[in-house]
Amino acid sequence: MRYLLILVLCFTAVNSYSQDSTATKTPSIVKGTITSSTTEGPLTEVNIVNINQVKGVATDDNGEFEISAKVNDTLHLSYIGYKSIKVRVTNDWLKFGNTEIVMTELALALEEVTVKQLKLTGYLEVDIKQVPITSNNRYRISGLYGQGYEAGKPNIATKVLGAIFNPADFLYNMFGKKPNEMHKLKKMKEDDEIRNQLAKRFDREMLLVLLQVNKFDLDEIVNQCNYSKDFINTANDLQILDAISECYEEYKVIKRSKDLKKGRKKGKA
Structure with a gap:
């Protein structure tokens, strides 16, 4: 009985390792929701690019997205007026599904613009x-x-x-x-x-x-x-x-x- 238990534990460990190894090498669909740290609401049309796979998507009206990725791939998130961030894809993310990602708004300062007047003569x-x-x-x-x-x-x-x-x-x-x-x-x-x-x-x-x-x-x-x-x-x-x-x-x-x-x-x- 003890030997049978050991065999079952070994089989479980090997199977678990095999699944993790496969997840690392095989692209899966990563899901996420992007929200604003200021409004706590969803951000629409956020640009998401998988740097490793060179794939891009954008968030929908609910701030949600799906993109093909493998474990350890890096996603680059950018949105006008917000600080761009890089997020690494983990095993936990692939296992547990949708993850919320919060983006922080930038404090933008407008640069001074000098307008030069042209003095036209009509000729x-x-x-x-x-x-x-x-x-x-x-x-x-x-x-x-x-x-x-x-x-x-x-x-x-x-x-x-x-x-x-x-x-x-x-x-x-x-x-x-x-x-x-x-x-x-x-x-x-x-x-x-x-x-x-x-x-x-x-x-x-x-x-x-x-x-x-x-x-x-x-x-x-x-x-x-x-x-x-x-x-x-x-x-x-x-x-x-x-x-x-x-x-x-x-x-x-x-x-x-x-x-x-x-x-x-x-x-x-």
Whole structure:
């Protein structure tokens, strides 16, 4: 009888371990409700992104959401006017279902805005000289065909080509040393919810979190990919994503061609 009891306990322990191991490796549906610390009510349209799986959802009118995740995946939650937070998925969360997550409101201070008055005379030849002129070297709008126009700067292919042959180049370091992060670009473009979220945003926060770069590096990537400062300052997050993705695809094509040439030279030698 004692041996039978031991066998049952061993079987239970093995079965429990097997379930936990499976839960860790197999994506499950995580459910949650997001509320405000100020109003204690639900928050609608909160952006939730699984950083590991590159999946995105938004909360409904009741502040509820469901997203595919595995144990130890990290969810990034962001909402305008509230402090963004990261939440790790645990075994308990998967077992016990819906979890309430409270977000804290930010104290926002408006920056002083200076409005400059243009003194117009009514004469076109005179007034047109007062209008500030900005030069867009390259401008591409997401969803529209065409590559915009160039003005005095080398195109993307030339920039990327220079990066591959110069290991000290900024693009070489960013694209070559962050392959896992850059591979997320394709997943981000394929996820409709993430694209919809990025199209509404201009803060770059979601891009910074998913690509694991800081704001300076993100702007510099777009700049080195031959997009103008005007584009960097005015484009929404989806347009920035498309710009970096296009540049990275150019990088992969040119690098693949360079590696093939190297292989052929070694074969001949």
